[in-house]
Amino acid sequence: MSASIHIERASKVYDGAVRAVDRIDMDIREGEFFALLGPSGCGKTTTLRMIAGFEQPTEGTIRVSGKDVTGVPAHKRDMGMVFQNYALFPHRTVRENVGFGLRMRGIDKATVARKVDRALEMVSLSAMGERRPAQLSGGQQQRVALARAIVIEPRVLLCDEPLGALDKKLRQQMQFELKELQKTLGVTTVFVTHDQEEAMAMSDRIAIMNGGRVEQIGTPSEIYNRPKTRFAADFIGDTNLLSGKVVERDGGKVLVVAEDGFEIPGADHHPGGVVHAALRPEKIVLHPDESDAPCIVRGRIDSANFLGDSILYRIALPKGRHVLARAANTAHSRMLPPGAMTRLDWQPSDLVFLAD
Amino acid sequence: MSEAATAPAALTSDDAAPRRTGPNALAWLILPIALLFALFFVLPISLMLLMSVLTGNPMFEQGVRFTPENYIRFASDSYNWEVLWITIRIGLSTTLAALLLGYPLAHLMARVHSRTGHALLLIAVLAPMLTGIVVRTFAWMAILSDTGVVNATLMRFGLIDRPLPLLNSETGIVIGLTHIYIPYMVLTLNGVISRIDERLEQAATNLGAHPLRAFWEVTLPLSVPGILAGSLLVFALSISAYVTPLLMGGFQFMTLPLLIYQQISASFNIGFAAALGIILLVISLALVIGYNRVLGLLSGDRDLT
C-alpha cells in the first residue's frame, strides 16, 4: 500500500543558524517516482531525513496519506530508506541484513526466509546470501541496501543518492533496474540526486532545490522545456540565459537584448523592467551567412565540438558574449568551421521567460 | 575472491622488497623506547621470575638452588587461594561497575554533536585523573564512612536505621576502584563507539526497530571490541591496585598486591612475593591472550576476502 506525502512550509534550522531547508512545499503523489535534484548542500538529504523522521522540521508539517506525521518517531513511519553510503550492518550477513526489518516486525522465521529469498532474487543476489557486506562490491552492496528497504513493503521508498558511488556503466544499469522495480512494486519513491541526467531519466516529477528552497517542481519535460527560474534553466541541461527589456513596437512586443545588441520580435511577455529568458542550444537554427537574409542575430563560430549525435557550437555575438547552439548530426549536415560567420534564428515561442 | 586475496599479497611483497635491501633509517627511532622497555620491563620481570624459583638471593647467599617451593607454598595454603579469589572478585566487580556506568557515558560522548558538549564531557571524564589516587581515596572515605554524607543523608530521611557498611568493605573498595579506573573504560569505549556510523542505528530504526532495539542489535555488537579492551584494562589495573584496597578496605581485605607488599616488608620473603607477582602477571597475560582470541573469532570471517 503506497502513500502520498504532503510537505507544507517545512523548514529545518540547525544550531539556530543554518537554514538547511527553507519553507518548502511538496506534494508527492501515490506511486510516484519523485526526484529531489540540486547542487551539494542544497538541503536534499535534510528533506529526506525529515520525511524519514530522523529530523524534526523546525517549522511546518509533513503529512503521509493525509495524516500528520510530525512527531511520529522514525521506527513507526514504515518507510524504507536507502542511505547515501548504504549503511549495511557490517556484522550481519546479507540475508540477515535483508531480513532485519521483517524480524523487527515480529514475522515468523519461515516467512522471513521466503521473503528474503524473493527480495534477493529481485536484485539478483541469491548466491551472495551468506556473505558479509565487506565481501561485496559497491554495486552489490547497493542492491542489498535496496532489497533491505523494499522487503518490508514500505509505504514510501526513500533513496539518498543510492547510485552516487557507482561507475557510469553500472550506474545506468542500476537506474534502469531500480526504475523497473519501482514500477513493478508501485511504491511511492523519493529519490535524491545531484545528477540531472539521472533525475530526468528516472523520475515522474522532479523538484529542483537550491539553497534550501524549491525552485520548481514539474515533469522532466516541463522543467526542461519550461524552466521557471534562472537556476532551474541553468541547472538542467545546457542553456543560454538572455536578459533585456520588453517594449511594445508597431503593435507587437519586442525583447531588446541591449547587452548583446539584438532584438527578438514576438516576445510573449508584458512590457516593463528587466526580464530574463532562457534559450536551449538545440532551438537555435544556424544558417551559413548570406548577408542579406533576415535573422535574429549574426555571430561568428568560436569552436565546434563534435559530440557524436550532435555538434555543439560556441558562437560569439557582436558584442562579445557567447551562446551555445546545438545542431543535430544528420547525414547531410555539414560542420561549420570555426571562424565562419553564421546567422542565428529561432522560434519566438522557444524563448522561455523566467520568473527571476 | 581469489583475485582479491592475491592482489594485496602481491602489493605487500612488492613494497617489502626495497625495504629488505638496506637498513631502514626510521627503524633506529624505536631504539630509545626499545632500550627503555628492556631496562624497565624485561629486566625487572626476568629478575622477578628468577627470584620466584630460587631458594634465596644468590648475591648474598651461598648454595642457592632452583626450586618450585614458592609456588607449592602458594598452592597448598587455602588462605592464598582465598586472597586470589578476593582479588579476582574485586577486579570483576570493578570491571562490571565501570562498564555499566561507563558505557552510557561513552555512548553519549560519541553521539553528542556540539563541540562544547563533547569538550565538557571529556573534561568530566578526565578531571578525576588530575588528582592523585590517595587524595581521591580519602575523599571517598569521607563520603562513605559511617558518619559520612551518604549514610548521614539516608539516616536523616529514615531510609535506614544503621549505617550501611560502605567503608571498610568490599563495596567500598569496588566504589573507590571504579571511580579511579572508569576513565580508562570510557575513553576506550568512546574510541570504538564513535567509529560506529550513526546511520547504522538510523537504518535499524528506519526498518522498524525501537531505538533501544536498534542499540541492542547494532551498536552493542559492534562495540564488543571496545567492551573487551576496556574491561581488560580496568580488570588488569584493579587486580594490581594497592592504595585503594588498603585504605577503603580498612586494612581488613587482603588482595594479591597487599599480600605481596606484606611478604616483602613484614616477612622479608622475597621469593614468595616474586611468585605472587608472577601469578598476577600470568592472570593478566592470560586475559590478553583470551581477548585476542575472542577478537580473532569475532572478526575472523569478516576478513576472509
Ligand SMILES: Nc1ncnc2c1ncn2[C@@H]1O[C@H](COP(=O)(O)OP(=O)(O)OP(=O)(O)O)[C@@H](O)[C@H]1O
Ligand atoms: N547536522 C547538521 N548540523 C548543521 N548543519 C547541517 C547538518 N546537516 C546538514 N547541515 C547543513 O545543511 C545544509 C544542507 O545539507 P544537506 O545534507 O541536506 O545537503 P544535500 O543537499 O544533501 O547535499 P549533498 O548533495 O552534498 O549530499 C548544508 O549547508 C549542511 O552544511
Ligand SMILES: [Mg+2]
Ligand atoms: Mg546529501
